[in-house]
Amino acid sequence: MHIIELDGPVGLPQDGLLLGNGDLSISVYQHLNRLIWRFGKNDVWDRRLDRSRDPRPPHIDEIARGVGEEGWKCGPYGDGEVVATRGTKDPKRMKELCSGVPPSFCQPYPCPKPVGELALSLPPDLTGMTIRQRLLIEEATLEITCTWSAGVTFKATCFVPPSPNVLVVHWTLEGWSEATRIGLASSQVQPLWFSLYRWPDPTVADFNARYFCENRALSSLFGQKAFDQTPLPPPSTRQVDEQWVIEQAFPPDPLFKDGFRYLLAPAYAPGNVENTLLTKRGEYSFCAFDEKNSNRAENNLTAKSGEARLHLLPPDELREGRLAVSVTTSRDPDGPEEELRRIRGLLASSPVAVMQRWEAETRANAAGFWGKSSLKVAEPLLENAWYETLHARRCAYRADTVTPGLFMPSTVLDYSLWHGDYHTNYNLQSPFFGDNTANHVELGDAFFHAMQYFRQMGKKIAHDYYNCRGVFIQLSGYPAYMEDDALGAVPMGRMAYMTGWVVSHYWWRYRYTMDVEWLRNIGYPAIRDCALFYTDFLKKGADGLYHAFPSNQGEDGFTGDPKDFTDRKQVLQHARYCLRVAIKAAEVLGADAELRDAWRDRLEHCAGNDGTPPVAEDERLAMNPPEFRADSVQSVANARIYLPKPLSQPWPAPGDVNFDWYFGFFSWMVMQEIRAGRFAPDDGGFARFREMINRWRRPNGLFCGMSMFMYGPSGAFTESQAILAPIQELMLQSWDGVIRVFPSWPKHVDAEYRDFRAEGAFLVTAAWSGGGVTRLEIRSERGGSCRLMSPWAGNIRVKDQAGTGVPAVIEPDGIVVFETRPGETYRITGG
Numbered sequence: 165m166h167i168i169e170l171d172g173p174v175g176l177p178q179d180g181l182l183l184g185n186g187d188l189s190i191s192v193y194q195h196l197n198r199l200i201w202r203f204g205k206n207d208v209w210d211r212r213l214d215r216s217r218d219p220r221p222p223h224i225d226e227i228a229r230g231v232g233e234e235g236w237k238c239g240p241y242g243d244g245e246v247v248a249t250r251g252t253k254d255p256k257r258m259k260e261l262c263s264g265v266p267p268s269f270c271q272p273y274p275c276p277k278p279v280g281e282l283a284l285s286l287p288p289d290l291t292g293m294t295i296r297q298r299l300l301i302e303e304a305t306l307e308i309t310c311t312w313s314a315g316v317t318f319k320a321t322c323f324v325p326p327s328p329n330v331l332v333v334h335w336t337l338e339g340w341s342e343a344t345r346i347g348l349a350s351s352q353v354q355p356l357w358f359s360l361y362r363w364p365d366p367t368v369a370d371f372n373a374r375y376f377c378e379n380r381a382l383s384s385l386f387g388q389k390a391f392d393q394t395p396l397p398p399p400s401t402r403q404v405d406e407q408w409v410i411e412q413a414f415p416p417d418p419l420f421k422d423g424f425r426y427l428l429a430p431a432y433a434p435g436n437v438e439n440t441l442l443t444k445r446g447e448y449s450f451c452a453f454d455e456k457n458s459n460r461a462e463n464n465l466t467a468k469s470g471e472a473r474l475h476l477l478p479p480d481e482l483r484e485g486r487l488a489v490s491v492t493t494s495r496d497p498d499g500p501e502e503e504l505r506r507i508r509g510l511l512a513s514s515p516v517a518v519m520q521r522w523e524a525e526t527r528a529n530a531a532g533f534w535g536k537s538s539l540k541v542a543e544p545l546l547e548n549a550w551y552e553t554l555h556a557r558r559c560a561y562r563a564d565t566v567t568p569g570l571f572m573p574s575t576v577l578d579y580s581l582w583h584g585d586y587h588t589n590y591n592l593q594s595p596f597f598g599d600n601t602a603n604h605v606e607l608g609d610a611f612f613h614a615m616q617y618f619r620q621m622g623k624k625i626a627h628d629y630y631n632c633r634g635v636f637i638q639l640s641g642y643p644a645y646m647e648d649d650a651l652g653a654v655p656m657g658r659m660a661y662m663t664g665w666v667v668s669h670y671w672w673r674y675r676y677t678m679d680v681e682w683l684r685n686i687g688y689p690a691i692r693d694c695a696l697f698y699t700d701f702l703k704k705g706a707d708g709l710y711h712a713f714p715s716n717q718g719e720d721g722f723t724g725d726p727k728d729f730t731d732r733k734q735v736l737q738h739a740r741y742c743l744r745v746a747i748k749a750a751e752v753l754g755a756d757a758e759l760r761d762a763w764r765d766r767l768e769h770c771a772g773n774d775g776t777p778p779v780a781e782d783e784r785l786a787m788n789p790p791e792f793r794a795d796s797v798q799s800v801a802n803a804r805i806y807l808p809k810p811l812s813q814p815w816p817a818p819g820d821v822n823f824d825w826y827f828g829f830f831s832w833m834v835m836q837e838i839r840a841g842r843f844a845p846d847d848g849g850f851a852r853f854r855e856m857i858n859r860w861r862r863p864n865g866l867f868c869g870m871s872m873f874m875y876g877p878s879g880a881f882t883e884s885q886a887i888l889a890p891i892q893e894l895m896l897q898s899w900d901g902v903i904r905v906f907p908s909w910p911k912h913v914d915a916e917y918r919d920f921r922a923e924g925a926f927l928v929t930a931a932w933s934g935g936g937v938t939r940l941e942i943r944s945e946r947g948g949s950c951r952l953m954s955p956w957a958g959n960i961r962v963k964d965q966a967g968t969g970v971p972a973v974i975e976p977d978g979i980v981v982f983e984t985r986p987g988e989t990y991r992i993t994g995g
Contacts, residue, residue, distance in 0.1 A: 166551040168299040168865055177202045178575040178880040179863045181299045181306055182555065183322065186562025186610075188329040188491055191574040191864075191880075192306060192322070194295065197286045199308060201322070201331055203279035204573025206566040207495045208426055210273040210396060211417040211644040218266040219257070221652025224630045224714070230258060231714045237724035238262040240655055240716075249724035262722065266653040272368045272393060274642040275580040276569055280362035280399075280410060280428045282331065282489055287340075287355050290314055299864075301555045304530035305523070315339040318356070324559075325522035326529045328507050330431055330490045332519050337483045357477050359440075360489060362410050362428060364470025365395030371578055381876030398470030401439045404429070404501055407508070408439050410472045418645040420494055427500040431490040432511045432519070435478040441471075486519050495565075533558060537603040537921075542914040546891055549857055552865025553888045554602060557595065560882075563609035566643045567592075571879035572866070581878050586614050586641040588662040589719070590791065590832065591883045596669060597831065598888030600676040601896060603921040611669050612686060614643070618666070619690065621646040626697050634696030637663040655722050660701060660715035663694045664738025668789040671745045675901075678925040678946040680752060688749045692756065695746035695763060698739045702766055709771040709778065712736055733773035737790035743767050744786060784900045791832060792899070794840035825871035827860045831886035838893045838908050845894070845910040853894075857887065896930070898922035902979055903942070904953045911935035919943070926950060926984075940992045944984035952980045956994030965989045 173194035174180050180191035180202065189204045230236040235249030242264030252258050286293070292313030299306050310318040316339040324331055340355050366374070375381070399412045409429035416423045430437055478485050488511060496503035511518050541547040560568050569584040570591055576584055586592045592614060599608035622635030629649065630636060639659060640651045651657040670687040673679075702710040716722070717734035743763045750756045772778040834853065837843040860867045862880070869881025895917055897904040903922045909915065909932055916931035916939070925946040931939035937955040944950065954960050954974070962970040962982050970990060972982040984990065 166301040166548060168301070168552060170297045170863055171294070173295055174297070174863055176877050178572070178866070178877055180574075181297055181864050182559045182574070183304065183306055183324045183331070184559030184574070185324045185326050185329070186558065186560065187565040188324055188331070189559045189572065189574045190324060190331055191572070192297070192308070197288055199284040199286065199320070201282040201333075202574050203281065203331070203428065203491055204560070204576065205279050205329070205426065205491050205493060206560070206568060206573055207493055207643070208279050208573070209276050209566075209643055210414055211419060211424065211642065212273045212415055213268055213417070213642075213644070213646070213650060214271060215266070215268050215648065218268050218652060219260040221629055221649040222261050222654060222658070224658065227654055227658055228714050230261070231722060231729050232726040234258070235724040235726075236262060236722045238264075238655065238722050240264060240719045240721040244721070261654055263653050264656055265651065269583075269651065272579045274583055274585070274644060276571065276573060276576045276584045277396070278576055278578065279426065279491055280360065283359045283361070285357050285359065286310060286318060287312070287316065290316055301551050302530055302534050303527045305526065323523060323526045325526045328490065328503070328510075329492065330488045330507060330522075332522060333487045334519070335485055335487075340483065354477065354480050357475060358433070358487060359473060359475055360410065360428060360430060361471060361473035362399040362412055364398040365578055367395055368393045368579060375876060379876030381872065381874060399472035401472045401474065404504055408437050408474050409504065410474060418647055424494045425500055426491060426493040427504055429490050429492070429504055430474065430476055430487070431504070431507045432486065432488040432515045433476040434482060434485050434487075435476065438475040438477065440473050440475045486516060488515075488519060533604075537917065537919040539917045540915065543854065545854060545857055548865065549861070549887060550891055553885050554604065556866055557599070557604070557607050557885055561595070561607050561610040563606055563613060565613070567610045567614035568882050569642075570882060572882060575879040577879055581875065583640075583642070584879070586618070588618070588637055588639055588641070588666060589659075591828070593665065593669065594828070594831065594883040594886035597835070597886045598892050600672055601892040601920055601922070602888060603919050603927065605673065605677060605921070608669070608673060614641070615666060615690065617641050617643055617645070619693065621650060623693075625649050630697070630701060632697050632700035634693040634699070635663065636660070636697055637666050637694070655716050655720065658715065659717065660712060661717055661735045661738040663697050664742035665791065667691055667694050667742045667745050671749065674749070675923040676921050676925065678948070683749060684753055688753060688755070691742070691746050691749050692759070694742050695759075698742055699759070699762055699766065702739065702770070704769070705771075709769050710766045711771045712739060727775065731771045731774060734790070736770060736773050740767060740770055740781070741786065741790055787901070788839060788899050792835050792839055794836045794842065825874055826869070827856070827867055828869050828881065828883050830856055831890050834890045835893055838890060839897065839899060843908045845908050846912075850910040850913070853890070860884070892920060896920045896922060896928055898924070902951045902953050903928060905930045905937055905940055905955045906932045907953075924948060924950065941989055942992065943989040944986060947984050947986040950982055950984050950990070952992065954978060954980050954994070958995060961993050961995070963991050
């Protein structure tokens, strides 16, 4: 059992212990004498996008003329002077396009929104409280114990079942009669009560001001540029079947033409549920409940404070109780009201028995999840990081629902940095880097839900603005349908490398599972569309080579020199990778012979990177995605690869960007070093890797993405979950189709793992002790040739599960090859 145990309160939602089922997630934190459960729901987004002031999205020919003929020069984010170094006929158009991002991007929305909170008010007159919180990861339950010096003890067990979307809290209160007897409280005083609430959206100006006053940190990237800021309509309380609920409505958008809504409701609550309304008299606030005239009071709420709040009041004498709070939304098949009725119907006759069944289902579902793979490391920090990261992913990611953006849903603020969006120059991709190796393909499948929105917009961009077939994957996207290019400005909005970058996830899904039907129905259509874009975007020049122009890379601005936007390394690397994957996928399916010829033609006659002569690529090495190659382009100019360093220098050294303020690059930069064979685990590398994990870990096991000195408590960054990948790559690699066991592991740290997944649909179980591999088993799901880099010198023996020897061939480069049968497990030993 892996447990996150905290002996003390947690003051921020982004540090709160996590519960969730992949759609509904909860962060549990504390404030004063309250325990707070903060709700996050993946589909709760403000999807408004007002493009009325945006420039007309540019056609690529317009950008080509501006960069190539007029010599446009500007900063990447709309900063700095915008000039045409060789003159322009339309300076106004140039300036509106070279804004980095269009005006709509300076609005506060689209962005994910917090759902609301449940707060438990603990006895206020008791002193000397201690709190202990225990998150049982393999059981997906959280235990909270509060004790007071007077001998009173409160205990709560809470969980989110696989279905439906409810939070269940089972609580007990002990010793209260003793406290009453010594005069600490009257028997007429209610010892515990709950409050369920959603606050009104502030204006961006108010939000920014308060955030700065509390944190002295940047709260948003819109700041003073935001225009026509209209907060959401205030939440309201109303009754569904004579029971109070909290409702939040959102304006219509192309996906939800009648508007999106959710209901935050007590699905089961013993005792009274009161509609408690916050009003104002002068400078003071007070609570009032007008049972006879609640409609008037509701109107008063809307006019005065905008808050919606319900008090859930257990009977005074109750010392044990259960509570279920549901979140239902417009994405539920029959709408939020019907889904709430369904949940309440389940609880109607035997609520305790139903919640007990849900608890059993929660534990069983968690056991099934953790039964897929396991890890044991003599270094507890790494072992715990693996379990804690997978737990967080399980809480917030699921293939059949909306994929989170930049922040964990239960930690988002009223307005989010960068809109909390889907950023495809690694941020969206990062959390998924380790899912397949961890043997949790189902988590990785959540990526493809996000991609459906990019592909919807990308088809229009490719056709209307590039004269290309297929799709153009934009830098930024949201879980909403777009009527036009959502980022129609340059230089950020016409970068051509993300289209190839996202292909790696589709190809990984196939290679790790060898699921041909998935490739046929889901993977190849997306891969084909991306390859079609490059087929038309790459243009053959007089030299007989295919060139990429115009496109910058990373997050560069325009320099005024067209050479800086021709055949950029990052663009061509991703284009070549995409075309190579498309050929292989089409060969698997026996599809698109003519297209394969076109793709091969472009690969064979592709220009060299940044004006250098073309270089023949090693086919095997080229299947390593570009951003995991040690010579890859970094996305930010001052980020540098710093592994390994001479031992005479400290690592990370003062001033290293990843240590000082940003953790986001760390995982994939280390992946580059590991795959390049330059990571030296026994020469300080492992110690430094551990240091970074310890440096950025938060109390709940998540990793801070950016320094809170700079950005404040902006929410838990999802991209930091990429840490899963390098932890696993130290122990298992298969990116080129060759299985490597403990390829970069330190000699002095014992470790073992069960059923890590390798490309070719192989499940690997291995152990390391005393500086070498002591156990190695490989289970073949699909059959076929297994290629293994022997972890031992000399001969090896391969036996099937019956103990029969299996012929193995050792190739000149030391790779061991043997044939496998589907479902068979093979034991490999040295000597």
